[in-house]
Amino acid sequence: MxxxxxxxxxxxxxxxxxxxxxxxxxxxxxxxxxxxxxxxxxxxxxxxxxxxxxxxxxxxxxxxxxxxxxxxxxxxxxxxxxxxxxxxxxxxxxxxxxxxxxxxxxxxxxxxxxxxxxxxxxxxxSEKTFRAGCGDGAADLFHVLGRPATAAPIWNPPPKGLRVCVFHTGKKASGMVEGKFESSRILKGERLRALLTALDTAPASDCRGGHARFAVLDTGHFARAYVELDGCRNLLRPDGTLSRLTTDAVELLTD
Structure with a gap:
């Protein structure tokens, strides 16, 4: 009509x-x-x-x-x-x-x-990701963003809780690498404080290797950070800069 x-x-x-x-x-x-x-x-x-x-x-x-x-x-x-x-x-x-x-x-x-x-x-x-609060997929921004960071607080003030959404790196969709949802968890208390210390003090990184899994760290206020869970173990800060985490810091997200 x-x-x-x-x-x-x-x-x-x-x-x-x-x-x-x-x-x-x-x-x-x-x-x-x-x-x-x-x-x-x-x-x-x-x-x-x-x-x-x-x-x-x-x-x-x-x-x-x-x-x-x-x-x-x-x-x-x-x-x-x-x-x-x-x-x-x-x-x-x-x-x-x-x-x-x-x-x-x-x-x-x-x-x-x-x-x-x-x-x-x-x-x-999906029902699974609706309950997790993560979405079915997430853009893998490590492929397009990142310059060496200066050690500084990643969030100020620090969040009282942090949602960690884990994704498998998937295939390219419309020029962007897309991750597929795997799992989620909420970090609070001592574990969160230990993670924030590791994020805030992580040294700058210029490592550019690949990775199979990554996590999105969501404070609930649109200031998200991204972490490679293997490979270089890069932290992509909300300001688009890269730091490099230790294995122990990454384990705080996955264990």
Missing amino acids: TRQEFPDEFIPVRVVRCRWETRYLPGKGRWEVAIEERADGPASELTAELRRPSERPFSLFGLFGEMCTLEAVIVDYFVVVDSSGRAVLPEVPTGACDKPSESALDALHRLPYRVESETPVRRVE
């Missing part, structure tokens, strides 16, 4: 909307779910918004051009249906920034929908 201008004579009696949502399904992991919803009635507010003309967009170098932002606005797929069963996929008027009208989208979202169907379409995370 092709989007079209809202017909002048068209009188809706219901709106059917399809949207996507990522959700956890007990025992099955996280899935992308397609949801079909229906709102009965004339949808008068939405109809009025769809009949409005689009605003003239700002010039690229116009006085107010800097007020426009660059993020994309996604419009849920929806059709309006009249009493004869005719369905129209309407164009949504655009505002001055050449994006779908906010008032039209608000009117669409406020309709009293009821769910007609919910269909799991694609699994995005």
Whole structure:
């Protein structure tokens, strides 16, 4: 179905909307779910918004051009249906920034929908990795990043807990080496303090050997570090620099 201008004579009696949502399904992991919803009635507010003309967009170098932002606005797929069963996929008027009208989208979202169907379409995370909090895979950044580091605290302040996600190095996907999830653990207390001391005092590394396994160290605040569990035993710090760990330090992650 092709989007079209809202017909002048068209009188809706219901709106059917399809949207996507990522959700956890007990025992099955996280899935992308397609949801079909229906709102009965004339949808008068939405109809009025769809009949409005689009605003003239700002010039690229116009006085107010800097007020426009660059993020994309996604419009849920929806059709309006009249009493004869005719369905129209309407164009949504655009505002001055050449994006779908906010008032039209608000009117669409406020309709009293009821769910007609919910269909799991694609699994995005297995039950095992959902419970582990690690994800099914992780990019192996040792292949693209790293310069010798200066010994310094890796996290300041130090975390009170650290999630360790272990991955097998896998095959290249879209130019990036991807690791496959193996196991996870949470480090706290004395073991964590010993590990942080080893990470903070590790000397700079310029070793560039291969490895079969690596760990992602996650504080929960987007400042992740990566450790090679074999080979050079490099530590890739959040700032992109490399240190080299001892065998004893690596064993704190794996034993």
